[in-house]
Amino acid sequence: MLPLxxxxxxxxxxxxxxxxxxxxxxxxxxxxxxxxxxxxxxxDSLLKADDDEDLFPVPExxxxxxxxxxxxxxxxAVTEEERQAIRKDFQNTERLDMLNxxxxxxxxxxxxxxxxxxxxxxxxxxxxxxxxxxVNDPYLMWQQNETIRRYALGRFPDLLKxxxxxxxxxxxxxxxxxxxxxPNENFAREVMELFSLGEGHYSEKDIQESARAFTGYRINxxxxxxxMVMRDFDPTPKTFFGKTAPFTGDEIIDMIVANxxxxxxxxxxxxxxxxxxxxxxxxxxxxxxxxxxxxxxxGATLGEIFRSAPFYATQVIHHQIKSPMQWIMQTTRMxxxxxxxxxxxxxxxxxxxxxxFAPPNVKGWDGGRAWISASSLLYRYNLAAYLLSGKARVLGxxxxxxxxxxxxxxxPISERTSADSLLxxxxxxxxxxxxxxxxxxxxxxxxxxxxxxxxDNVIRDLMQLMMSTPQYQLT
Numbered sequence: 001m002l003p004l005x006x007x008x009x010x011x012x013x014x015x016x017x018x019x020x021x022x023x024x025x026x027x028x029x030x031x032x033x034x035x036x037x038x039x040x041x042x043x044d045s046l047l048k049a050d051d052d053e054d055l056f057p058v059p060e061x062x063x064x065x066x067x068x069x070x071x072x073x074x075x076x077a078v079t080e081e082e083r084q085a086i087r088k089d090f091q092n093t094e095r096l097d098m099l100n101x102x103x104x105x106x107x108x109x110x111x112x113x114x115x116x117x118x119x120x121x122x123x124x125x126x127x128x129x130x131x132x133x134x135v136n137d138p139y140l141m142w143q144q145n146e147t148i149r150r151y152a153l154g155r156f157p158d159l160l161k162x163x164x165x166x167x168x169x170x171x172x173x174x175x176x177x178x179x180x181x182x183p184n185e186n187f188a189r190e191v192m193e194l195f196s197l198g199e200g201h202y203s204e205k206d207i208q209e210s211a212r213a214f215t216g217y218r219i220n221x222x223x224x225x226x227x228m229v230m231r232d233f234d235p236t237p238k239t240f241f242g243k244t245a246p247f248t249g250d251e252i253i254d255m256i257v258a259n260x261x262x263x264x265x266x267x268x269x270x271x272x273x274x275x276x277x278x279x280x281x282x283x284x285x286x287x288x289x290x291x292x293x294x295x296x297x298x299g300a301t302l303g304e305i306f307r308s309a310p311f312y313a314t315q316v317i318h319h320q321i322k323s324p325m326q327w328i329m330q331t332t333r334m335x336x337x338x339x340x341x342x343x344x345x346x347x348x349x350x351x352x353x354x355x356x357f358a359p360p361n362v363k364g365w366d367g368g369r370a371w372i373s374a375s376s377l378l379y380r381y382n383l384a385a386y387l388l389s390g391k392a393r394v395l396g397x398x399x400x401x402x403x404x405x406x407x408x409x410x411x412p413i414s415e416r417t418s419a420d421s422l423l424x425x426x427x428x429x430x431x432x433x434x435x436x437x438x439x440x441x442x443x444x445x446x447x448x449x450x451x452x453x454x455x456d457n458v459i460r461d462l463m464q465l466m467m468s469t470p471q472y473q474l475t
Contacts, residue, residue, distance in 0.1 A: 002286050002308035009312060010039045016432035017317045020475045021274050022046050022306055023115025025330030028429055043306045047153070047299050049114040056108045059100035061139045062093060064224040097138040102356055103342055105145065109329055110339050120152035120298065121145070122325060123273045125356065128163055128195065129364035130172045132357045137168070139224055141357050144168040153299035156266055156291070157257045160195060161250055165226040167219040175217045180234035183211040192256060194362060201261045202241075209238040214249040257296060263288035266296070274305065276316045277368050283310060318433045321371050322475045324352035327380060330475060331467070334429060335387060336406050344386070351379045372473065384467035388460050407456050410463075416453035419444055426459075430466045432475075439471070 005014070015035035019026045023046065034042040062070075070090050077083040109118045125148060132141050144166050151159035163169050164187070170176050178184035188211035192202045216233030219226065238247050241255055256262055267287030271279045279287075287301065294300045305311050322330065328348065332339055339345060349355050353376060359365055388405065415425045423443055427435040435443070446465055450458045466472060 001289070002304055002310060004307055005039055005309045005312050007038070009309075011035065012428070013317065013433055014039070014312050015042060016428075017312060018042060018046070018306055019115075020326075020330065020432065021311075021320070022302070023119055024109060024326060025333045025432075025475070027333065027336060031432070039307055043303055046116040046306070047303050049116065051108075051112055051114045051117070055111065056104065058142065059097070059104050061097045061101070061142060062090075062137075063139055064220075064222055067137070067139075068221055094136075094138060098132060098141075098357065099342065099346065101138050101142055101145075103345070105356055106328075106339060106345060109325070110332060116302070117149060117152055119274075120302070121149045122356075123270075124148045124152055124159065126273075126359060126364035126367075127269065128169065129359040129362055130168050130357075131359055135168045135171050137171070137224075138357075140168040140171065140219075143224060145357075153302070154297070156296035156298055157253060159298075160191070160253050160257070163195075164191070164214065164249055164253065165217065167224055167226060170217055170219055170226070175214060176219055178211065178215045178217065179232035180212065180215050183208075183215050183234065185211040187211070187214055188252075190362060191253070196256050196262045196265060197259060198261070198265045201259070201265075206240055209240045210247075210252045212236075212238050213240075213247045213252045217249070260288070260292070263291040263296070267291055267301075270298075270301065270305070273367070274302065275311055276320060318431070318471075318474050320475050321368055322473055323365070323367060323371055324349055324354035324376075325356070326475060327352070327473070331384070331387060336409065337387065337404075340387065348379070348383055352376050377470075377473070380473065381468040384472075385464055388464050388467070405460070407459050411454070411459045413453060416459075418452070419447040422447070422454060422459075422462075426463060426466065430463060431471060439469075 012031055012035045016026075016031045018039075019031055019034060022043075034045070037045070070086070074083060074086050074090075077086055109115075109122070112118045125145070128144075128148070130141070130144060132138060135141055144163075147162050147166055148159070151162055164175075169187070173187040173190055174184045175187045178187070185207050189207050191210075192207070193199055212234040216229045216231070217226070218229045218232075235246050237244050240247060240252060241259070243255070245251075247255075264284055267290075268279060268284045271283060271287055287305065290301050290304050291297075310316070328339070328345075340348070353371065354365060410429065411422060411425060415421045423435060423440060427439075427443075443462065443465065446462060447454065447458070454462075
């Protein structure tokens with residue numbers, strides 16, 4: 001069991017840390033609202049929050065029936081010129097569908113009233129790491145995203161079973177070609193190596209035998225949903241983890257999650273994503289014990305983590321490198337501006353190394369130090385300048401301007417007559433932790449060059465200076 005955070009250690013810095021790790025950050029007012037209700041109610045409010053689905057209408061995507069109709073038109077085309085025209089039209093539509101899909105999820109992350117559910121959905125997206133580059137069907141990718149969101153804070157066994165039946169996953173790991181006389185081992189291998197146990201906790205024989213239990217899993221071409229084709233399923237006995245029976249795919253998953261290593265594997269990944277890298281074996285086991293005792297309830301487990309003293313340790317707060325997604329969401333929330341336009345978003349996420357629906361490989365994003373390179377750090381600094389100034393030339397743009405930052409709310413006129421007062425106001429907003437003496441000295445030296453009350457341009461330049469520091473890349 002994790003030790004609880006003492007009540008006297010709950011303050012605005014702790015509340016900001018919770019909002020950053022259980023979501024995508026917030027304004028000082030939103031942080032203050034969490035601070036005033038205490039850690040118990042603050043965590044409960046994040047766990048129980050729901051979205052208004054009407055605020056995030058699903059973009060129009062090519063449904064399976066239309067995709068099938070396209071294939072029929074393509075086959076019926078008489079000339080190569082006709083086929084090329086049909087292919088080009090369909091590819092352009094698919095490209096637009098994928099762009100709209102990404103924007104739909106990005107806007108949902110930015111404006112959600114349930115930030116923890118979206119953060120958990122992002123976590124599981126990286127865990128299951130399915131890419132549209134192979135799936136090649138935005139509709140199936142949307143279905144998977146909705147499945148993950150539905151189970152993101154539920155029971156892990158339910159999520160794992162749902163993902164085994166997910167059409168995008170079936171295509172991603174070639175389950176659609178697995179049949180009793182020729183089982184495909186890709187999913188059976190990854191379900192243990194990447195999704196539940198980690199390397200070294202199963203044998204090649206376990207892979208071969210369990211692959212037979214997942215035969216017959218198919219995609220309904222009319223609806224895009226899962227269907228079971230029993231004539232392709234292998235109903236004969238399989239020997240898995242030393243037991244022999246005519247196991248089904250669900251029974252294999254039940255045996256996997258019953259293995260104590262599964263709770264340690266999932267517990268470690270949860271801790272690394274939401275808390276800190278390199279957890280001790282003691283911490284991993286404590287989280288594993290929580291998962292085991294509550295039936296792998298992810299929401300309940302996160303609730304215990306977010307109430308625990310280790311989550312608020314000094315070596316945890318403001319020590320995690322922001323992912324590109326975290327950087328963009330937390331920055332726009334902190335500045336109280338909308339997301340930049342689609343072109344800037346697409347270019348920025350590609351340059352920074354985190355394009356949703358396109359993880360780099362089956363292991364997902366490495367995270368941590370891998371988020372930062374000389375070029376990506378410079379891009380973060382330039383992106384901060386762009387968001388603060390609206391000068392599209394910073395990113396080689398075409399004249400598009402960013403939203404107007406509400407500087408009168410971020411730095412009220414009453415705070416602009418004193419350098420110390422202004423730094424206290426802006427320092428907490430930007431960093432969510434106290435300024436170090438070195439930081440304060442640097443920022444005071446900058447302000448000393450300008451008369452009071454400080455102008456809007458000085459405020460922007462000061463915030464750009466703050467955001468162009470290594471410290472701003474941490475959360």
